[in-house]
Amino acid sequence: MIGISVFYVLIFLLAIPGNLVVGLVICLNNQPLSSSDLYLLHLAVADILLAVTLPFWATSVTLGWVFGDAMCKIVSILQELSFYVSILFLACISVDRYLAIVRAMDAHKVSRKLVNWCVCAAVWFAGGLLSMPGLLNSATPSTNSSNGTHLTVCTEHYNPSSVQEWRLATRVLRHTLGFAFPLIVMLLCYGVTMRRLLHTKDGFQRQRAMQVIVAVVVAFLVCWTPYHVTVIIDTFLRAKIGAYKCPTRNAIDRAMFATQSLGLLHSCVNPVVYAFVGKKFRGSLEKVIKKTGVLERASTSRPSRSSSMEMTSTII
Template sequence: MGEIDWEKYSIEDFLSGDFGNYNYSSELPSEAFGSAPCRSESLEISSQALVTIYVLVFLLSLLGNSLVMLVILYSRSTCSVTDVYLLNLAIADLLFALTLPIWAASKVNGWVFGTALCKMVSLLKEVNFYSSILLLACISVDRYLAIVHATRTLIQKRHLVKFVCLSMWLLSFILSLPPFIIRKAIYPPSFSPICYEDLGNSTTKWRMVLRILPQTFGFLLPLLVMLFCYGFTLRTLFKAHMGQKHRAMRVIFAVVLVFLLCWLPYNLVLLADTLMRTRVIAETCTRRHEIDRAFDVTEILSFLHCCLNPIIYAFIGQKFRYGLLKIMATYGLVSKDLLARESRPSFIASSSGNTSSTR
């Protein structure tokens, strides 16, 4: 590992919440060089509390997403196009959840895992961020074509859906490469080691590029696609009074809503911080402290997303409950009477004409 020129970092870089291990985008230094530093006032959250949160999210995500994958794969001969997307979404959330114990340990002891693991878990984290919203955008396009344009012959082809999913994973990987390349284990004097970007002598320019990249391609553009597709989809459903389709769409809308609730606050805080860094809005110590605290809260909220989708399927997705009970009944874990009482829903709402396992 090459020597780090510590003169290019101010003490505020290490005291600020922006210089944490957990941000999805590369943050700028806490203060402009040459300006009077603000005293860091990040939200007081004990490392024990954070570790507890991360472990709970890890366990819930591991259990929930594994069950989602099991139910979809068990009924793979009849799974819908949407199920294929949701399967990939569960895989993305599960991969991210597997990194949470490492992040939790680093909250207590600092980053003691070296550069190789720093790059690997950062890559998994970034890929999950991109792939989740890109897959949700694909689902919105699939629903838009199936309901608004009644297009079935094209989108029902399994090999095409697999190609789209592989393309989304590849795009997510490519977009995740910059942090993967420049992240490394850094050992600042008098501070715990950290996993962070080392940009050498580059400063604001490259950090702004690394910040705008995920905001544009990883959030804004897919969000616009979803708003367009679901806007026209809802209009078509209401105009046609398609009650059964309304019921089938509840899970998809709930998944998108939860994603926005988890990620929109973080991206709004990131946008506010970007505007302040670029002097569009005035930077003050009070505003800096408010943004630092907001980063702490919204970051934890964004982490919760990886365990919430299975909960949505369990409480709203009648077909997911039926599929899970069917597997359990097959192996004698529940009685067949319970399976009969749950009863298989009669409505069908997949773009391929098959019943979706999660709705």
């Protein structure tokens, strides 16, 4: 349990700086905000919100939930909100890359900008609705089966007469809108995008763009597939489809902790995949740092690379 707590704190320490850098670079960039930059900015905000909840869960793993019932609901809703919003913005970015590369749409048209902001508002609104089951979470006394200690936990608290129905409904939403739907959108959009990139003449830019696309899909699958598979198994076992004895239950509980931790790690991976791997972002980051004077001495000792760092919006 202490290892899980330390892992949560480590994710918090990694996710906050990385996503803050992404947000600052996008906000301080003098160029007009493109659709991909707008979605990336909102993705960074969502990942920061998710990371903010981790110290609470890290504390609860070792000391129990000591923050009260109201904070249990607030933190649960905030985690669910950031979870859905983050994954939905991943899907939005894949659609935006498809429109920019395959459809070659102008991202700077006024009407397109209005649509982008409406999409952002819709994603946050949808995330807010989908996070409402967090209101059913409450601080509940619990006994640790391994050592007999009594701790308060922040967990789901359904009506006993309808617990199976509520749990099934919330998990179906999580599996469909929080995994299957974004994954299908990403695979379709990136699949068509990669097919178009294979026919481009610039081999270097094609290779860079395809590397980012592959990294996006692989990171999403590696981080979230084990968690959703584990939750599906747990749902089947709770529905009495299979033996659910104490050893199996304990193994599933440990697997839930481990795979959820892997999923939370995705908030650290997002800035690396979408920002630091992308050459366009690195160029913007270098410009922002130069404005502060940190690279002024280094820039005078070698030729400027600003022109080579300028990339079109078709490359992530």
